[in-house]
Amino acid sequence: MKKVKKMKRYDELLVEFKKILKENRLKYTIQREVILKVLFDSKKHTTPEEIYDLVKVRFPKLKTGIATVYRTLNLLEANNVINSITFGAMGKKYELDNKPHHDHLICDECGKIIEFEDEEIEIRQCEIAKKYNFKIKSHIMQLHGICEECEKGGERVDI
Amino acid sequence: MKKVKKMKRYDELLVEFKKILKENRLKYTIQREVILKVLFDSKKHTTPEEIYDLVKVRFPKLKTGIATVYRTLNLLEANNVINSITFGAMGKKYELDNKPHHDHLICDECGKIIEFEDEEIEIRQCEIAKKYNFKIKSHIMQLHGICEECEKGGERVDI
DNA sequence: TTTTATGCAAAGACTTTGCAGGAGA
């Protein structure tokens, strides 16, 4: 039941990604790799628009279109290389599926996201699922509220 | 800490809604009530489009525009009369905030939503929040997977 | 050579907004 996920290095991730491409008869392109790289380096949850901008800044010679970003994100998500998370009005954000399972504390004031893991909750979730004969594949848990800094009147932080 | 919410009758809900309108110097209109009524009667999570259609079917004489539906939903949500929940690609859905706090099991196959309550998880969430000095205002927990019927190869159900 | 990707621009889906007329307080 318990699946421990080890943080992958970038080269491992790339090998895995190329394998997925091959299995689906898709082609390796520099745009696809660059988007993966940007996601790998991003330590936060990132919107398609932000990814597009990062690609333009870091690889200015490569003319990458926003459509390719969307297409690649959909591809990566469909193959479980990345996850998406949707906040109220803030839209969809992506992160690499490259760390142990975790959930999120989200500050509704500054938008900051704090990640945490809690085995006890995971266990309880399995029990609940069992009660309903439901087979859990994934879950989303977001605790919304006000973070310590905002409570004290801190500054605005980027997510 | 523990706030037990009793299921309200429609007349109680309406009184509360009128109070909110008054407090915000907003006007009572038949469109606003009708949208609230449709939400009250709907036992499922409902999209703006569905609410719009229901209003047209149930109150055909009233020419209600989709813009009013959106405006009213935003108003109701801002005043915590309704909650919204966002599923992956299925868009935003609303439900009356009129039952004890609960979370959702969501079948990725047929889209069915099963609601459940679990005090143990709520307690654990408070502990986690305390650890991060985070003040929780609300939370979202969705367990995604396959429901019993779909696992057995059941039929498609509307949410 | 064959197939799939890409960028661009156009189209789509969903939601919000501006406005003039209409309804509530």
Added chain:
DNA sequence: TCTCCTGCAAAGTCTTTGCATAAAA
């Protein structure tokens, strides 16, 4: 009367799609 609402249509977002060209296999 004065203010807020409404429907309509137009404008905004965000995302996807069609197409001709370009790049990978």
